[in-house]
Amino acid sequence: MSRIAVLIDSMFEDPEYALPARDFTAAGHALEHLGLKKGAEVRGKRNEAAVTIDTLVGEALVDRYDALFIPGGYSPDKLRAHQEAVEFVRRFAETGKPIFVICHGAQLLISADTIRGRTITGWKSITRDIKNAGATYIDQEVVEDGNLVSSRQPSDIPAFVKACLHKLS
Amino acid sequence: MSRIAVLIDSMFEDPEYALPARDFTAAGHALEHLGLKKGAEVRGKRNEAAVTIDTLVGEALVDRYDALFIPGGYSPDKLRAHQEAVEFVRRFAETGKPIFVICHGAQLLISADTIRGRTITGWKSITRDIKNAGATYIDQEVVEDGNLVSSRQPSDIPAFVKACLHKLS
Numbered sequence: 001m002s003r004i005a006v007l008i009d010s011m012f013e014d015p016e017y018a019l020p021a022r023d024f025t026a027a028g029h030a031l032e033h034l035g036l037k038k039g040a041e042v043r044g045k046r047n048e049a050a051v052t053i054d055t056l057v058g059e060a061l062v063d064r065y066d067a068l069f070i071p072g073g074y075s076p077d078k079l080r081a082h083q084e085a086v087e088f089v090r091r092f093a094e095t096g097k098p099i100f101v102i103c104h105g106a107q108l109l110i111s112a113d114t115i116r117g118r119t120i121t122g123w124k125s126i127t128r129d130i131k132n133a134g135a136t137y138i139d140q141e142v143v144e145d146g147n148l149v150s151s152r153q154p155s156d157i158p159a160f161v162k163a164c165l166h167k168l169s
Numbered sequence: 170m171s172r173i174a175v176l177i178d179s180m181f182e183d184p185e186y187a188l189p190a191r192d193f194t195a196a197g198h199a200l201e202h203l204g205l206k207k208g209a210e211v212r213g214k215r216n217e218a219a220v221t222i223d224t225l226v227g228e229a230l231v232d233r234y235d236a237l238f239i240p241g242g243y244s245p246d247k248l249r250a251h252q253e254a255v256e257f258v259r260r261f262a263e264t265g266k267p268i269f270v271i272c273h274g275a276q277l278l279i280s281a282d283t284i285r286g287r288t289i290t291g292w293k294s295i296t297r298d299i300k301n302a303g304a305t306y307i308d309q310e311v312v313e314d315g316n317l318v319s320s321r322q323p324s325d326i327p328a329f330v331k332a333c334l335h336k337l338s
Contacts, residue, residue, distance in 0.1 A: 074243055077273075081294040104246075111297045125250040128280045132301035 002029045002066035002168045005092070007085065007108065008051055009035055010024060014044030015074030016102050016153045017051065023161045029168060031069075034060050036082060050110040058084035062092045067168060072103020072123060072153075074161050080111040092103065096168045102160055106130055119145040121152050171198045171235035171337045174261070176254065177220055177275065179205055182242030183213030184323045185271050186220065189238065192330045198337060200238075201230050205251060214242050227253035231261045236337060241272020241292060242320075249280040259283060267336045271320040271329055275299055288314040290321050 003117070008017060021031055033168055035042060035053035043050045051103065057079075070076060079085040088151060089114035106122035107129070108114045117166035119152055121143040130137045140165045141156040142149065152161035173193055177186060190200055204222035214220045226248075237258070239245060247250060248254040255277065260266065262283035270278060275291035276298070278284045285303035290312040299306045310325040311318065311332045318336055320329035 074246075077243075077246075077294050080297075081292070107294075110301070111294075114299070123250070125246050125276075125280075128249075128282070129298045129301065132279070132298065132303075134301075 003064065004029055004031050004067045004069050005060065005065040006031050006033045006051075006069045007079060007089070008033055008042060008053075008071060008076040009078040010042040011045045011074035011078065012042070012049075012051075012071045013075075013103055013154065014046045014048040015157060016073065017044065017071040018049040020100070020102075020161050023165070027165055032065065032066075034088065035158060036079070036085070054156075057082075057088050058139065060088055062088070062095055063093050065092070065097070065158070067098040067100065067164075068092045069100040069164070070102075070105035070108055072101075074104065076104045080108050086111045088155070092155040094148055097120075098147045098149065098164070100149045100160070100164045100167075102156065103153055106150060108135075113129045118148060119143060120148060120150045122150060123152055149166070171247045172200055172233065172295045173200050173236045173238050173333070174229065174234040175200050175220070175238045175240070175250075176226060176248060176258070177202055177211060177240060178244040178247040179338065180210040180214045180243035180247065181211070181218075181220075181240045182244075182272055182323065183217040184209050184214045184326060185242065186213065187218040187273075188326045189240070191334065193238075196334055197338075201234070203257065205248070205254070210262070211244075217227070224262040226257050229257055231257070231264055232268070234261070234331075236260045236267040236269065238269040238333070239271075239274035239277055241274050246256045247276040249277050249334075255280045265316055267316045267318065267333070269318045269329070269336075271325065272322055275319060280303075287317060288312055289317060289319045291319060292321055
């Protein structure tokens with residue numbers, strides 16, 4: 001069983017959080033939700049899913065978690081405006097432990113300058129940002145590069161979850 | 170009097186469209202709204218402003234316009250996922266005519282690869298993307314670099330509008 005840090009804010013893409021969260025939990029892993037305000041409820045952009053923030057990201061210790069999961073939607077754009085969220089991602093990436101990003105999730109990796117030389121996918125609107133950050137972009141449902149698992153969009157979720165769970169096994 | 174192309178989609182930052190639009194019109198300029206579906210109504214993220222798309226961006230001719238205005242919010246993220254919107258921005262930038270961007274508006278300039286070597290500002294979440302695109306980022310209410318006028322956020326609107334109007338005079 002792994003403890004997964006979920007870095008999330010409001011306006012996340014509902015199924016990109018809800019479906020992996022369901023499957024990670026069913027597989028016996030524990031989720032801890034990191035965000036900008038402890039105890040706050042953040043909701044998805046479709047208003048179908050809600051998450052309560054367990055831990056302030058600025059106070060979270062990377063050693064506590066076995067993996068980092070960043071759902072997409074506009075949540076990553078909101079989080080990357082806050083230095084403490086970017087700094088957590090930067091420190092977590094240094095550990096080499098698994099990182100799972102889907103859709104706009106890679107925006108936080110870009111802000112943390114952690115994808116230089118890596119191979120990754122993401123939502124089509126950010127392909128230029130991914131390339132400009134020094135990474136190789138591949139347009140496929142799931143891309144694995146060492147500890148990094150990435151996907152593009154909600155239709156990729158089954159392949160994404162399968163790859164993430166394999167990384168945790 | 171100038172004809173200004175406004176490149177816009179849903180989830181724009183309401184005042185970043187509405188206030189400049191009001192002031193540009195009051196100064197005698199004409200606005201033409203370019204978007205992804207002609208005749209569609211697109212609404213701001215705060216649901217305070219609505220815009221009807223006059224012209225399909227894929228059919229718009231750059232020669233028709235004297236300036237390009239890209240409001241912020243999540244509208245630029247939606248537009249940059251469509252190649253015809255990125256292509257319009259690229260072709261417009263080649264003309265050297267005035268370009269006005271605020272908040273996330275610079276995301277479209279990044280996708281069009283048009284800010285390499287330029288000096289620009291934008292919403293704080295995209296500062297890394299701006300730098301990675303080869304531009305110099307300055308954190309101030311309005312930045313002017315030749316034909317390019319940029320601002321960061323709603324509180325910058327008065328300075329932004331003043332600089333834009335000066336560029337059109």
